[in-house]
Amino acid sequence: MALTREQLKDIETKLVELAAKEVGPLLKEKAGTQFEAYDDKANQVDLVTAVDKKVESIINEALTKLYPDFRFVGEETYRPGDTEIGNEPTFIVDPIDGTTNFIHGYPYSCTSIGLVENGVPVCGVVFNPHLDQMYHASAGNGAFLNGKPIKVAERDLKLQKSVIALESGSERSSGSSGDDNFDIKQATYRNLLSDQGAYIHGSRSCGSAAMNMCMVATGMLDAYWEGGCWAWDVCAGWCILTEAGGVVVGGNPNEWKVPVDDRCYLAVRGGCSHPSQKSFVEGFWSHVAGKLKYHW
Amino acid sequence: MPISLPEMLAIEQFLCSLAREHVGPIIKAKSGTQHTYDAKSGSRAVDIVTAIDKQVEKLIWTEVRQKYPTFKFVGEESYVPGQTTITDDPTFIIDPIDGTTNFIHDFPFSCTSLGLTVNKRPVVGVIYNPHLDLLVSASEGNGVRVNEQDFDFQSKRQSMGPLSLAKSVVALQPGSAREGPNFKTKIQTYENLLSCDGGFVHGFRNLGSSAMTMAYICLGYLDSYWDGGCYAWDVCAGWCILKETGGTVVGANPGEWEVAVDNRTYLAVRGCENKREQEDYIKRFWECVKGRLEYK
Numbered sequence: 001m002a003l004t005r006e007q008l009k010d011i012e013t014k015l016v017e018l019a020a021k022e023v024g025p026l027l028k029e030k031a032g033t034q035f036e037a038y039d040d041k042a043n044q045v046d047l048v049t050a051v052d053k054k055v056e057s058i059i060n061e062a063l064t065k066l067y068p069d070f071r072f073v074g075e076e077t078y079r080p081g082d083t084e085i086g087n088e089p090t091f092i093v094d095p096i097d098g099t100t101n102f103i104h105g106y107p108y109s110c111t112s113i114g115l116v117e118n119g120v121p122v123c124g125v126v127f128n129p130h131l132d133q134m135y136h137a138s139a140g141n142g143a144f145l146n147g148k149p150i151k152v153a154e155r156d157l158k159l160q161k162s163v164i165a166l167e168s169g170s171e172r173s174s175g176s177s178g179d180d181n182f183d184i185k186q187a188t189y190r191n192l193l194s195d196q197g198a199y200i201h202g203s204r205s206c207g208s209a210a211m212n213m214c215m216v217a218t219g220m221l222d223a224y225w226e227g228g229c230w231a232w233d234v235c236a237g238w239c240i241l242t243e244a245g246g247v248v249v250g251g252n253p254n255e256w257k258v259p260v261d262d263r264c265y266l267a268v269r270g271g272c273s274h275p276s277q278k279s280f281v282e283g284f285w286s287h288v289a290g291k292l293k294y295h296w
Numbered sequence: 297m298p299i300s301l302p303e304m305l306a307i308e309q310f311l312c313s314l315a316r317e318h319v320g321p322i323i324k325a326k327s328g329t330q331h332t333y334d335a336k337s338g339s340r341a342v343d344i345v346t347a348i349d350k351q352v353e354k355l356i357w358t359e360v361r362q363k364y365p366t367f368k369f370v371g372e373e374s375y376v377p378g379q380t381t382i383t384d385d386p387t388f389i390i391d392p393i394d395g396t397t398n399f400i401h402d403f404p405f406s407c408t409s410l411g412l413t414v415n416k417r418p419v420v421g422v423i424y425n426p427h428l429d430l431l432v433s434a435s436e437g438n439g440v441r442v443n444e445q446d447f448d449f450q451s452k453r454q455s456m457g458p459l460s461l462a463k464s465v466v467a468l469q470p471g472s473a474r475e476g477p478n479f480k481t482k483i484q485t486y487e488n489l490l491s492c493d494g495g496f497v498h499g500f501r502n503l504g505s506s507a508m509t510m511a512y513i514c515l516g517y518l519d520s521y522w523d524g525g526c527y528a529w530d531v532c533a534g535w536c537i538l539k540e541t542g543g544t545v546v547g548a549n550p551g552e553w554e555v556a557v558d559n560r561t562y563l564a565v566r567g568c569e570n571k572r573e574q575e576d577y578i579k580r581f582w583e584c585v586k587g588r589l590e591y592k
Contacts, residue, residue: 195474
């Protein structure tokens, strides 16, 4: 039994309220004040703070009360190998996306609350309280920024004339655990930038996957390529982007359809025809320098 | 003849109102609307300039000449390679629109950057981003203002924790020169800064505007900025503001403790409680530089 458009709009409205009232003020108040108080997660650049945990439990509690039948997957309660995303409605939540920004007080941390049904993102809310930007959408209902419909200016999409979000990420070792993701990413960045390669107009990096997805949704950025992030980093933004006419495909070549927990994505803006999105994606893939591998 | 502190403040205020009232509205209105632009070198080139850049520079030049007829003027669009020099005379050094690629793509980090040097030293700096409505300004000896209110950098600095390379967020921009040895040096240095075997910084950020990057360091959002290929007008205003917050600008290549405003390679580092920390940070950073950036 699928959720109706009206039900989804109602969920979207409640998530906006939760993000604005319960989460935003806490993020705003605590940003830049946790410098001495972070745990080192997998390695010392993947930073998680006590505030992340607190915010996640606030969101979890509120959503469990509102939607007791829905499942909940959050960054802080995720257990490797154990947490699965099924077909039933599931909230996928990053309490604070852009934790490094949060710690450093760089104004690109946000909360990201998404909902998937049958594995497809159907509702998404991303709120950056520092810039006071509330992005929200639900399937069939359009995408909005602070209540105003997001309309991407119609224009050509060409790889060479594009500005693309590329992040440093926190996985930084060559060949660790048999992967060479770091090397592949760096080589791909080189290919995209070089005058011998795609020679794109520019790359941008703001340190938050959710904010990047939203900036692709509005058309400020043409695309965002990422490997290593998680379902909760992209789920909400994915719904916002597709409602604004954009698409999400795999970060590795020829993966036209990927699940929300693929961990490797290429997001492309709307404001242009489907064939031009398709040729942009194919052009981009030709510069990917190897196969990124991640585990869920 | 030296300029007194009150005179310096008056120049700052004049540039602030010029930026906010005359230049800002044009940048904001025209951002994302310029689909015809010149590539400075060839059709695929990524160093682009629009008619608006030229129009805005002319407006600034007219205004400052009327008010300060004896001061010299160096602007990005009127600069003549090999001819334009910066002397000891009071000289306005301005970039009408910094972040031209952002301006064309409507990525909200284009700004105007207005600086003044005396004896080749940046002594007044005004940076205005109309998209964020953010005005950051300073003059030598007069401190820093954000949106024309005094900015208490002292408290910000105290809350920021120690400055060390592995705990820092660094701004890195590939820029528009994407060929030859300089591009190679940049890419190798980025990899080295990120790698767990190298600097292993918390992350990099890329805003696509030197002036906005300098402003963000002044506000305490970023720890440092390393670049080569930019010009005096990209850094002059930010340099003055940064100095007022206790920050410093040195060369991008190891050992360059003292550089001129038109050096074209720079490492800008935020202020911190202990001057020694800043020195150690710079030395440690330079150890990660692989190769040498050279510009004529």
